[in-house]
Amino acid sequence: MSTPQLILKQRAELLAVLCGGGSAEPLDCVLDLLLAWEVLVWEDYLSIQVAEKALNYKVRQLLDVVYDKGEDACSCLLAAMNQVLPEEQKAGLCFGEECAVVGKNRPDTATLTLLADRPVLVRKLRDNIDGALNVLLTTDCFTIKDCDVVQLPVYTPSQQVRRLLDQVRFKGETAAKTLLQFLEQTETTRPNPEDKENHPSANCMLYQKKLRSSVAAQSHTLSTYGGTGHFSLDDIYTDGLLEVMDGSGETTTLGLEDVVGPVGTLNDDADTFLVSGEAGSGKSTLLQRLHLLWAREALLTNIFLLFPFSCRKLNAEHRELSLKELLFLHCCWPDRGQDEVFQFILDHPNLVLFTFDGLDEFKQGFTDEERHCCPTKQVPIPVLLFNLLQGTLMKGVMKVVTSRPQAVGPSLKRYLRKEVLLKGFSPGGIDCFVKKHHSDPAMARRVIESLQANSVLLSLCHIPVFCWIVTKCHQELLGSQDGIPQTITDVYLLVLQHFFQRKSYQPQGVLGKAWLEEHLDTVLKLGQLALESLEASCYVFSGYELQRIGLTEQDVSMGFLIYCNDLSVTDCKRYEFLHITLQCFFAAFYLVLNRNSDRSAIYRLFQPKNKQLSGLSQRCLGHCIDSSVEGVKSHVTETPNLQITAQFVSGLLSQRHHNLLQECCPTAVRERKAKQVVKSLSKGMQRHFKSIPRPVEGEKKSMHAMPSFVWLIKCIYEMQDSSIAQDTMAKLDVEHLKLTYCNIGPVECTALAYVLKYLRNPVGLQLDNNSVGDVGVEQLLPCLHICHSLYLRNNNISDEGIRKLLEKGMKCERFQKIALFNNNLTDACTQHFAWLLKSKQNFLSLRLGNNNITSQGAEQLAEGLSSNQSLQFLGLWGNKIGDRGAEALADALRNSTTLIWLSLVDNGVGSAGASALAKLISQSKTLEELWLNKNCISREGVECLIEALKMNSSVKEVWLRGNNLSPEEEEELSKQESRLTF
Ligand SMILES: Nc1ncnc2c1ncn2[C@@H]1O[C@H](COP(=O)(O)OP(=O)(O)OP(=O)(O)O)[C@@H](O)[C@H]1O
Known part of the structure; x- marks a missing residue:
């Protein structure tokens, strides 16, 4: 293969190695060599080294310039790269035959010498830039401004040398001579810099x-x-x-x-x-x-x-x-x-x-x-x-x-x-974590079984910190008399019990009913520290701060605070909460239980954007607030922590925890705060609903959830009060709810279903590009009856999730459309779809693109399709159904009186499949679009389609781009039938 071909073929790889580390050094070294070998002239170099351009632009430019120069230049480029790149980056690259770089005559001017010796000069001058600049300055070859340009700190020393050489060239022969003389003088006194460069000292x-x-x-x-x-x-x-x-x-x-x-x-x-x-x-x-x-x-x-x-x-x-x-x-x-x-x-x-x-x-x-x-x-x-x-x-x-x-x-x-x-743990990851946590396999098994028996808890465990808590508190969990935890507030209450239990003198598992009351003082002090510091974005505390709040050694020994593992040089001990979410939990406790907190504290918490430090926090945490940062516009990064705190506040004020808190805070105060939460949630939701634009004529009324919509839903879920969920949803009137890219995992699915199930009118629920997974799918089931369409593209869902979904879906009258593009589905899910199609004669749209469905799966689907008389859209783009699958589907759909749109793009369908589809075309009275791009259909198959189209007036388009046809054939065949698109 010629060297230009080699460069072309390996273009992506060459680009990757020259840009790979993000450093410009390899490219610069290659350029030095090519200039020295006269492969590049100065104008070429300037066209490549454009200051404001990105590294990848420069490399591409180099490849183009050298390619245009032909065989010899390409050989030299490969030789230069071979010389410059480290061994491990050269693996897999081909540099062609060794190229002998022709020795040129010594250049006759100093300017040209600088070019010819550039690679060596860069190494030699690197440790003596200041000396060289000094000489150039004192001989008036350079101005101060020239020196500044060279010495911009953004450059590495090698880059500074190159800028210096470029500047000298620009100044002309005298400057070049001065620099060469300087080098000659210093040469003898210098240690060998080469060793220093390649090997760390x-x-x-x-x-x-x-x-x-x-x-x-x-x-x-x-x-x-x-x-x-x-x-x-x-x-x-x-x-x-x-x-x-x-x-x-x-x-x-x-x-x-x-x-x-x-x-x-x-x-x-x-x-x-x-x-x-x-x-x-x-x-x-x-x-x-x-x-x-x-x-x-x-x-x-x-x-x-x-x-x-x-x-x-x-x-x-x-x-x-x-x-x-x-x-x-x-x-x-x-x-x-x-x-x-x-x-x-x-x-x-x-x-x-x-x-x-x-x-x-x-x-x-x-x-x-x-x-x-x-x-x-x-x-x-x-x-x-x-x-x-x-x-x-x-x-x-x-x-x-x-x-x-x-x-x-x-x-x-x-x-x-x-x-x-x-995205946290996968279901397998949860099992693995529990087994690692419990060295006793029997205990690990019990914990895993208890998780599997409670899908809400299992969904929480996808978040590692919850998984850690649940596993850690297994004793409280397995022996709980207050029912299985449903919310994250329940889970964090378990942690609290667990830690107090550890320090209690009572036998295991018998923390008194009034355990919170007993430890109220500690909880409130920790709560005060947590809240004040959250409001000031402060997560590390000195002993002095603990003292100020009155936290004793005994409080600290409960284990909620840990020493801050700090490498920096400071002698005093510093503390942080075990995890930031625990800090949020204590802050919530303080907001709920503190009798003296100001009356608007809850309202403010639910409006984090308008957050202002309370007078109290400003007073107490002045030392936490960096004075150099004051006055700078407040940043929004603490909002997520305040949102988590608000979630816990909602949970603690729910009726479920009435008994636990009743002795710790007067009922009237708690009820007032609970009302404030409900009012804040309702107002927050109203704001979202008001943002819904009026539908454009002919389009559905649709709401694209704003970031805090999911948070508000989670707060409502923490309250576990169906009347709140019901009241909120009564005010939402949309046909389509879009929650794409919203970080929705199983936990969020639980909350969504809890609230959305109260929607009055059916809705299309679009959850594309989240991490719903099988567990999340299961959590969504309670709201499936209200969904006419469910969009779950790109969500890590497997056959098992689909089995559960369709089991419920079959019984939901309104459920008519599903989109599952790009999940982990195989042939094992198609029998469930076949049942769905058989039993639901109002199902309209099934999209299963980009999964792993083969001809067997297609045959299973075909069984369901043959007894269905409602499906209008069937999408199987990017599977592997092949001819056999296409034949089975075409056969099954021949009697369909509803099918409008069929996509079998990129499925390995050949002419046999096409001729089966031709029979479908000849019989169908409803089909309008058939998508067959990226298959392996040849002329013979297309001719069958053309024949069939002669008998069909409903089909508007048949797409055939990227099949086994030459451009001439495509042209000729499209003349025969204008509905074909190549
Ligand atoms: N990969 C893991 N393996 C085992 N345990 C884990 C893993 N990831 C997290 N955990 C557990 O969850 C806890 C919380 O995790 P971590 O602090 O890394 O989360 P984070 O994403 O940094 O949280 P935050 O944003 O709130 O600071 C850990 O202390 C540990 O107990």
């Missing part, structure tokens, strides 16, 4: 060792278990569901190792990887696992240094710091050669990774208003963090950030390389 190696061992120490146990029994991360870590979405909305499941891999990349030029997930979905734990595996050299082996940061802890850093100080103070300090280690970091951004856990907890919302690119200048922490995320500072260093989705606004999204969604 002994000091760097030592630092790496120290960093690895401190990261390992910090990450090997799970912090939530501190004080309540230890689990090493190895013993308990269970893989969560990780997904990434590409630009076209398709999702792919990922492994931990792919979090910083290329799959799902949306922006080649960015270096920030976001892992987003709801509260307690396991983001911090995932990061901890990543850290531990790096420290053990089991993952991210190409990363030389990994610096872990917690945004929670960065909140407490009020000093202005430089990047160097941030790294060394907050992670670990080099024992030797600080400057050398830091220089190594600056020179090798592609070997460094930063992680920032919990961006949602960072006090200040992301902004890119203040640019900062100097690694040694001290600036406030937010400026440092935001510039790192944008890549203005330390371009090329990979950054992994975790956050709840609500905290990631469009301004940050622009700087994301990709977004990975963490």
Whole structure:
């Protein structure tokens, strides 16, 4: 194969390796060589190195320019890449035959010498840029402005040298001569820089060792278990569901190792990887696992240094710091050669990774208003963090950030390389976690059985933090006399009981009925701390703050607060709640039980957008609020925590917990607060309903849920009062309810069904692109009777979920349409659809695209279709039904008097299938559109279709793009029948 062909064939791979690490260094090195070998002339170089263009643009430009230059230039490009790329990146690439770069005569001008020696000069000058600039300045070859252009801190030292060389060339022969003379003079006195470049020095190696061992120490146990029994991360870590979405909305499941891999990349030029997930979905734990595996050299082996940061802890850093100080103070300090280690970091951004856990907890919302690119200048922490995320500072260093989705606004999204969604545990993950948690297999089995017997509880366990609580409180759970927990408030009350029980002197399981009253003082103090600090976005507390609130050592020993595992240099002990959701729970308790709270506290909680710090919080938490941040527009990241708190407030004020709370708070106060909650929920819903636009003529009245709609529904669910749900839904009048991309998992499905079942009129429920799963499907069943259509595209649903859904669906008179594109369905689900079609003679639309249905499945479906006289739309796009499947379906549909639309796109259907479909066409009086794109139908098959169309007047279009036909055949056949589209 010729070298231009080689380049063309491997274009994607070459692009990937030259852009892969996000660093421009490999491309720059290749350009240096090509300039030196005279493959590129200066104009070519300028057309590639366009300052404002992204790296991938430049690489593409290089490939195009060299390709146009022909065979020799292409050979040289491959040779240059072979020389520049590290061995592991060359695997799988073909560089063609070794190309001898023809030795050229020594150039006769200094300017040309700079080009010919460019690769060597970059290495030589890197450690002496200041010296070179000095000489150029004093000889008047350069102005101060020229020096500034070269020394922009955003450049790595190699890039600074290249800018210097470019500038010298621009200045002309005198400047070039001056630079060469300078080099000659300094040459003899310099140590060999080449060794330094490729191999980290002994000091760097030592630092790496120290960093690895401190990261390992910090990450090997799970912090939530501190004080309540230890689990090493190895013993308990269970893989969560990780997904990434590409630009076209398709999702792919990922492994931990792919979090910083290329799959799902949306922006080649960015270096920030976001892992987003709801509260307690396991983001911090995932990061901890990543850290531990790096420290053990089991993952991210190409990363030389990994610096872990917690945004929670960065909140407490009020000093202005430089990047160097941030790294060394907050992670670990080099024992030797600080400057050398830091220089190594600056020179090798592609070997460094930063992680920032919990961006949602960072006090200040992301902004890119203040640019900062100097690694040694001290600036406030937010400026440092935001510039790192944008890549203005330390371009090329990979950054992994975790956050709840609500905290990631469009301004940050622009700087994301990709977004990975963490969706909690799969059903298999729940089992695995319980087994890891209980070393006694019999106990594990009992817990799993009790979960399986209660689908509400099972749905909660998809969120790891709930799974942890449920598993941890198994004793209270299995022996509960108050019924099985239904809501997250129930689950967190279990935790409370569990912790108090541990410290009680009473025998196991007999915490007195008045247990809350007994511990009320502790609960209220913890509640006060929790609420005040939530309002101030403060999650770490000093001993002084605990004292101020009156928390004693005994209160702390209950285990709800843990020591904050902090690597940074501060001597005082600091505390945090076991998990942020527990902080929300205590805050809710305080709002509910505190007799002195101001009367509008509940209303304010349900209007987080208008949130203002209460006088109390301002007074008490002045020290928590970063003075440098005051005055900056308030950020919205605490809203999710306040929303969780509101959920708990709703739950605690529900009638179900009347007995528990009756001795702790006067009934009249509680009832007043409960009324406030109901009023707030009702008002919140009204706001949503008012936002519903008037339907355009001919279209359905439809509501696209705003983000807080699901939250309000969850609050109503926590109250467990059907009359509230009923009253709310009585006011909703829509035909279509759209909840796509709303992070709806099984827990949300439970709440949705609880409320939506009271809708007055039937509705189309659109839940595409969520994580409903089989358990979520089961949770939706109580509202299926009110759904005329159910859209569940891309939701991880398998055959078992469908079995349960259709069992109920068959009995629901109004249920007429279902869309299940892109789930995990196989032939095992088609018999259920066949029953549905047989038994429901008003069913209209069945869309099963992009699943794994083969000819067998199609045959099963055909059985149902042959006795159905209602179906109008059947979509099987992207399955594998083949000719046999197409024949079975065509046979079964021949007697249909209702079918309007049929899609068998991309199903491996050939001419035999087409000729069976031709018979369907010849008999059908209703079919209007037949979609057969991307199959393997040849001329013979199309001719059958043409013959059949002669006898049919209902069909308007037959789509045949991407079949086995030449362009000439397509042209000829479309002339014969205008309804065919190729
Ligand atoms: N992969 C996992 N394996 C085992 N346990 C897990 C896993 N993920 C989470 N957990 C459990 O759930 C708890 C909460 O998880 P974690 O703190 O990682 O969630 P998070 O998404 O960071 O929450 P938040 O957004 O509220 O800070 C952990 O302390 C641990 O007990």
